[in-house]
Amino acid sequence: MSRPCPQHQHPHRLIQQPLSDLTDKLRQGELKITAPRQAILDVLRKHSSPLTIKEIHTSLGKLDCDLATIYRNMHTLERMGLVRRYDFGDGAARFELSPEEGDAHHHHLVCTRCARIVELDDCFLNEFQDQLARRHGFTQISHRMEFFGICPNCQAP
Amino acid sequence: MSRPCPQHQHPHRLIQQPLSDLTDKLRQGELKITAPRQAILDVLRKHSSPLTIKEIHTSLGKLDCDLATIYRNMHTLERMGLVRRYDFGDGAARFELSPEEGDAHHHHLVCTRCARIVELDDCFLNEFQDQLARRHGFTQISHRMEFFGICPNCQAP
DNA sequence: CTTGTGGATGCAAGCGATTTGCAATCTTCA
DNA sequence: TGAAGATTGCAAATCGCTTGCATCCACAAG
Known part of the structure; x- marks a missing residue:
């Protein structure tokens, strides 16, 4: 339901290996593994509660990527089902890693x-x-x- | 809890007459009864579902008051407990008259x-x-x- | 290892909802 | 009626978020 384009399976994805790492899921979703992408996922992994874009941005620290990049990535990751979006009504969306499959x-x-x-x-x-x-x-x-x-x-x- | 300044009771309010009209509630809240204020409440009274600021504004018709005035009034009326704010997640707040006391x-x-x-x-x-x-x-x-x-x-x- | 290609990023401008500063205006009570 | 303070209109500013565009980079094909 949140997995895009199941018909365009690439060869290496036909091998049903366990996807233990988020990186694998990125690859599975046809997303390139970029520094901002990995860093964002790392930040989310380190925090248990939902973070705003701003919080994510400051948590990135030295890897100071553009806010637009974070916004775009959150959309992508949400569409892939890797992160979940919450709205606490204060005007800023919050994101956290999706619970494990099935939860x-x-x-x-x-x-x-x-x-x-x-x-x-x-x-x-x-x-x-x-x-x-x-x-x-x-x-x-x-x-x-x-x-x-x-x-x-x-x-x- | 949402009633401001209960200590500054004005004489005429000590007469506990039934407050059948919103206008009375405005007066009770120390709010001036202005044209925009009354018109906004009239619009809300006429609609059963929550309205956005824009919808309220167009519904006002000939009494074309400033958007800022509507925004300010919605805050005031919300603080008084006369209207309720809803957030359907589309980025625009919606308002409807509060349910009758006790509902x-x-x-x-x-x-x-x-x-x-x-x-x-x-x-x-x-x-x-x-x-x-x-x-x-x-x-x-x-x-x-x-x-x-x-x-x-x-x-x- | 080199390279082509499309996805990804940075930057800046844009957008929609909402807020705010300020001067002018209106409601209300004395 | 007049003064005081609340309220309004207008314009500019903010805030979260999006988008256009040129450049850059991941990656797999050779």
């Missing part, structure tokens, strides 16, 4: 004071979405859901 | 093709939020949740 997606609990992010368990909305589909005749139902609050550290003493 | 808030099911919006029933997340609060020590938990899909009319025949 359900999850949601977040965000502290509105310090921006600390708690990753919640698997999503429980599948059944509800099925209900919605039946009741309203919609197909391909998806959702966005995030929780906000004030974390223990930020509550007045 | 639970609701969520939306948005068609990603024609933008048709189905208003869903009362929200069922209160209990889950309480769990979150207990488990993670957060307070004042709120959430955003919207559903997306393809409505019956937009599905290929």
Whole structure:
């Protein structure tokens, strides 16, 4: 569903080797392995919570690539299913590495004071979405859901 | 919680008359009753689904006030609790009149093709939020949740 | 190892939504 | 009616993000 062009299989991809590394997945998606690309994935690997483009950019440090490059890459990686996009409603998209194949997606609990992010368990909305589909005749139902609050550290003493 | 300056009660507000009209609520919030303000509320009253700033602006028709005025007013009205802000992820905030006092808030099911919006029933997340609060020590938990899909009319025949 | 080709990048300009500074205007209460 | 402060209009600025274009680089074919 998020894998592009399955009909244009290149020879080396017919060998179904285990794809343990993100680099392999890049190759599998016909993407060139470039320095910015690898660096971005490294940054995401090092962080557990979703990062904004700006945060990714500063985390890149010495490999100071253009913001446009990061924006373009996030689109590409998202289209490939390697990263997941979140929207916490503050106007800046956030990205994190997709959960391992087969894992359900999850949601977040965000502290509105310090921006600390708690990753919640698997999503429980599948059944509800099925209900919605039946009741309203919609197909391909998806959702966005995030929780906000004030974390223990930020509550007045 | 969203009512500002309760200590500066003006005489006429001490008479607890029923506030049937939004105009009264404006007055109660120490807001001046201006033409743009009334017109914006009229527009929202006439529409059942959330409107973007642009939609509000064109709906205003002959009372063609500045976009900045609408933006500023939406902030003010939101802060007063008179309107509610929604974010469907397309980069434009949407607003609708707050549900009547005591009514639970609701969520939306948005068609990603024609933008048709189905208003869903009362929200069922209160209990889950309480769990979150207990488990993670957060307070004042709120959430955003919207559903997306393809409505019956937009599905290929 | 050299090379051709298309994808990828950097740079700068552009875009849409939203915000803000400021002077002029209007609502409201005394 | 008049003063004080809120509100508006206008224009410029911001912010996140996108795009056009020339250059560059990864990579596989020779």
